[in-house]
Amino acid sequence: MREQWGQVRRGSGYLLAGLPSAMATMLVLPLLAIGAMSTGLGGLGLVVFPRMMIGMRRWSEWHRRRAAALLGVPVTARRATLPKGVRAQWRQVLDDPESRRDARWVLRHVVTGIPAGLAALACVGAAVFTAVAAPLWWLFPAGEPLRLLLAVPVTGWESALTAGAAQVAVAGAVTWWAVPRLARFHARGCLAALEPSAEDRLAERVGALTESRSGVLDAHGAELRRIERDLHDGTQARLVAIAMRLGVAREALPEESGALARLLQEAHEGTEEAMTELRGVIRTMYPPILADRGLEGAVASVAARAGVPTEVELGELGRLPAAVEAAAYFIVAETLTNAAKHSGATRVLVRLTRHDGALLIEVTDDGIGGVDESLGTGIIGIRRRAAALDGTVLVGGPAGGPTTITVELPCAS
Known part of the structure; x- marks a missing residue:
């Protein structure tokens, strides 16, 4: 009551x-x-x-x-x-x-x-x-x-x-x-x-998660750059110094040293192999060229080293998040590698533009076409890199060519 x-x-x-x-x-x-x-x-x-x-x-x-x-x-x-x-x-x-x-x-x-x-x-x-x-x-x-x-x-x-x-x-x-x-x-x-309605709550939650993921990716990119600098300037430099000392020691040993000379030779060669592997690890973590020359310079360098003549067209890209730059670099590198290995192309065009808050990557070759993702052509890896940033990948590769791969990576942070 x-x-x-x-x-x-x-x-x-x-x-x-x-x-x-x-x-x-x-x-x-x-x-x-x-x-x-x-x-x-x-x-x-x-x-x-x-x-x-x-x-x-x-x-x-x-x-x-x-x-x-x-x-x-x-x-x-x-x-x-x-x-x-x-x-x-x-x-x-x-x-x-x-x-x-x-x-x-x-x-x-x-x-x-x-x-x-x-x-x-x-x-x-x-x-x-x-x-x-x-x-x-x-x-x-x-x-x-x-x-x-x-x-x-x-x-x-x-x-x-x-x-x-x-x-x-x-x-x-x-x-x-x-x-x-x-x-x-x-x-x-x-x-x-x-x-807010259930739909509004979901949209707000997705927006919050997208924003937090963007921050995590930026922090991850910054951490990779720090690790790359530490390995490049610290560990790799020390390995180079060790290799040089071992080389000097080998030169200083008399020819009749026998087992000691062989041990020094193995240590010297092992150190040089470790440096080679370390350089490969550094390149796959965060390419040093991105920090030195930016995305434009890095893409131009990849195109110059490609196994097929490559032309690069760059629009006004502005400032890009580190995670987007790294993903774009690896996507272009993987696409050019695929074109050189599988397409039989004589010419490749790489175009990078920015439109409506997204980075557009278009790679077109005049090869034989007929892209089959199930054969391990690297498209699956490209899709995974793009998906990590909420990006999309479109592949157009009819038999007889040409092949066009278009990747869109959101840049808003």
């Missing part, structure tokens, strides 16, 4: 407070329209409109917290601040899905808040009015007596007490049953309008 009474009290307060707020909310959209149109008045709206949108965010957030408190569910606070700069502020206002949810809530709150508030006012008001007016029936004019239960005139204490008690009971019962349910219904609608 006590719990139900608490629900009636909270629901009544929620709906009765929502009635004037819904009436006030009717002014929100007209005011926003005025703020947007004021951009033509010396650019006033450029500054005013984003702040009006933030004001609407705070207004809707207050109602959101009230709805969550009524339902007893936790909610996280939404961002209600503006970045610096007019352009950044407008970009946030126009691109933020929360702004669209706020506008959706405004319409919903006006449409549902006013009827729900009036219904609660009628239920609570009927009980309160009857309890106050019934004992004062004698103040009403004789020609226009107080009427209760819609049609029963009150002409004496008997009718006042019986009809008044009946109307209070009916209004109280309706309030007891309907008001908490109506308040919860309205609160759930408020949260539904302001909370």
Whole structure:
């Protein structure tokens, strides 16, 4: 009983407070329209409109917290601040899905808040009015007596007490049953309008994961560059020094040293083999040429060493994430290796451009075509490198050629 009474009290307060707020909310959209149109008045709206949108965010957030408190569910606070700069502020206002949810809530709150508030006012008001007016029936004019239960005139204490008690009971019962349910219904609608849908949550989660993966890939690329520098400048340099000392020691030994000379020779040759293997490991980790000459220079170097005449066309690439640069380098290298080994081509064209936030890599050869990925042509490895960055690979290689491999790598970070 006590719990139900608490629900009636909270629901009544929620709906009765929502009635004037819904009436006030009717002014929100007209005011926003005025703020947007004021951009033509010396650019006033450029500054005013984003702040009006933030004001609407705070207004809707207050109602959101009230709805969550009524339902007893936790909610996280939404961002209600503006970045610096007019352009950044407008970009946030126009691109933020929360702004669209706020506008959706405004319409919903006006449409549902006013009827729900009036219904609660009628239920609570009927009980309160009857309890106050019934004992004062004698103040009403004789020609226009107080009427209760819609049609029963009150002409004496008997009718006042019986009809008044009946109307209070009916209004109280309706309030007891309907008001908490109506308040919860309205609160759930408020949260539904302001909370992201399952699709929106999934899209936001995918966006967050994409952003975090981009950061991980950048950190991974930076770590690979650090390891490459340490191996190149440290371990490889020490191996070179050891090899030189072993070479000098071999030259200094007399010819009749026998077993000692053979041991030095084996150590010297083993050191040189280790250096060769280390250079191969460094190139597969993060090619030093990328750090020295950038992607343009690295691709030009790969093309110059290709086993088939290769022409390179480079557009305006701008600054690329390290992970994208490394993937692009290895994709071009693998594609040129495939062309030299399998296509029988006499000419290869490599084109790198940047369009709509993505790096486009197109490699076309005039070979025999007929690309079959199941034969281990290296396309599977290219697809894996591209997939790691959410990229796509298209292979066009009909029998008789030509073969075109197009790779798109997103560059946004």
